[in-house]
Amino acid sequence: MFSRCYHTITCAAFPSYKVQSRVEFMRKPVVLYLLVLLLLGGTSMAQDLTSVQFKLKDINGKKRSFQTIMKKVRGTEKTPRKGVVVLSFWALWCQPCKKEMKAFKPIFQQLRKEGLNVEYIAINLDNIRSTAKVKSYVTAQKFPYIQLLDPNQRVFEKLNGQSIPYTLVLKESGALINKHIGFIPGDEKHLEEEIRNYLSGDS
């Protein structure tokens, strides 16, 4: 029963089979459908996290809601605030990810010291092989960030993650300022510049 329902829903819209040539491939209904959608909806190009909702456990086992964190950053309707949220995906096996978190730590602490409304959400992608060690590592490093766990990469996939480190810089509304893939030492300074430019109104 389920296979029949599933087949009707998915296979009719998204046939999945190998094709013999690229020409034949391009004729497939799904390709046409996607192209039409892109043409008609082409104005909506930036990924907007305004309405994205997800809940993940933090390293203490407590569930945290992304929208609740965002609400805290943007303040209330009576006292709205301008702010920036940095959302960064990392893993224990990813050396550039750990370098990025470590390099940004003094900058983050300085921004907070200046009273700027900045939050950093680090989302760990380690599979169940390493999640037990994440808390231990994070605590020893004394990272001042919100640490969430996404062992099934559910949120990573939802936010178009392809490789890590993958960092999204968001306005308090959830709209995207910029996103980064990879980390070259020194990138943390450019990240700081993006944050300061937005908060000072230059961007």
Add this chain to the structure above:
Amino acid sequence: MRRGLLLLVVLGWTAPTYAQINYSFNNYLRYGKGTKNRGGVAYNAEYLENMANARLFMDKFTMGVRFLYDAPHEYGPHFLGIQKRYVEFEDAGLQLRAGTYWTLFGKGLAMNLFENRGIYFDTGLDGLRATYRSDMLDVILAAGNLAYRDMIDTSRIENYIVRGGTFAVRPLEEIEIGGSFVDADGAFPPASFSSGGVGPKVKAEIPEINLALHAFGFDLFASYARKKATIQETGSGPDYDMVTRTSYGEGIYGSLAFASEDGWGFTFEYKDYRFDVVDPFTRVNINRPTRALPFQNPPIVFKEHAFTLLSRDPHQIDFSDEIGMQIEVFYALTSQIVLNFNASAASRHKSYEMVNGNLRTIERDNKLLPSLSKEFSPFYEVYGELEWYFTDVSFLRAAFNRRFDAPYEELGGMTHEKSSTTLPVKIEYELGDGYFLEGEVETQFFHDSFLVHTPDYTNLFLMVVLSRSPDWSVALRTEFSSIDERDEPSGRSFWAFGEVTYRLTSTHTISIGCGTERGGVICSSGICRQVDPFSGVRFSVLTQW
């Protein structure tokens, strides 16, 4: 015709939402050309892979599709077309998905589905998934088809129909109680020596229970799973009659973690995987239907390393028959210095020997701990690391590793002993004006008892990287080895690979590299692949919108 009509209906129905459509797109292109080496025989190698992921977001609906062009392939068969696709609805904690997905039940003793394209491993299901998450309750129901492609013989495919569910309830913040059940019907391809050309069928039922406690800074997790596998296969008679047999197995995983606000933390993990403890005659068939099945992937309970020489040729876990433990400690000596210590050990549950033509079982002295006696294929590893940030961004990392891995062949009384002592050092230094210099030296003293000419040899790995944020980096990796070239698959004792990476924008990166790579066994999450030595050019482009 029906398909076209359905699409028109969908187009018309979604018309009001066109202006609210968001999309995301990423593309990864890889190309390589050169020669590889397998078993001392060189062969031409060329691969081209382009993977494009597109997602459309419309209110509560998401549609995703992956277009894959993989021809010529690096691993596995050619592919050209839509490899993955799904539609998803999400609202108020409920998520419904039809199409391709991966999922995790508990810690993976019953089910852990994931994809790792680096080693061409994929256990994604094609079917339906319903997820409900609230503050107190998580429930996942999943069903679908899994076509598992063998890691060694990629023409060999095992087909499964998998159905299962998992739940986790949190009556208090400190307690989480969970359970899973997986039911799978598998069809194996016939082995070349099977009579009748009919492969075995397996029906597996895997219930699992788990408990998590969080209190006073401690996190305790314990999980138990039991596997019942009913196998139907061709008997040894002349009429190819089907015979049925039942196999039982179980697995235990536990962890205890603690993190102190003073800057130190430890994690202790324990595993006892006995999903299929069998004698060496049966164990020879690594594709036997009674083994831990491809969708079961629990924690490996030993360290996965980042240093190059340590990540090559690691311990290869046997999820069907392994007992072991691991402890890892992180300690912040100061705000600039962090120490890391890791120790792990593992072995088989039993050993066997032939006595007067009969197979005799040898048991471990202690049933709860792994054995370091050679008959039980012992593995142990000790690792220590110091990381010192002498400025906010410049650091030195120095480590020590001692590893011993000795799979034992009971029937021949031979041990393949591999042991190594490795001393890696890495330094990264800010030169100023966005320039960084990184240097890495790894020295390894290796012993491999199966090598004829040089059972003891030394490896030396050197890497230098110069980078300028945010635009480019240039890396040169070299490796020397004192191994006799007759013992080395590639027939070389020196390798060098240079790579340039340039960022067009923050989300568009190009890399090009040229040289020779040594290859070896690369593992991730306990899944291993033999990577052949390579000599040639590699090119990649990563783009995202």
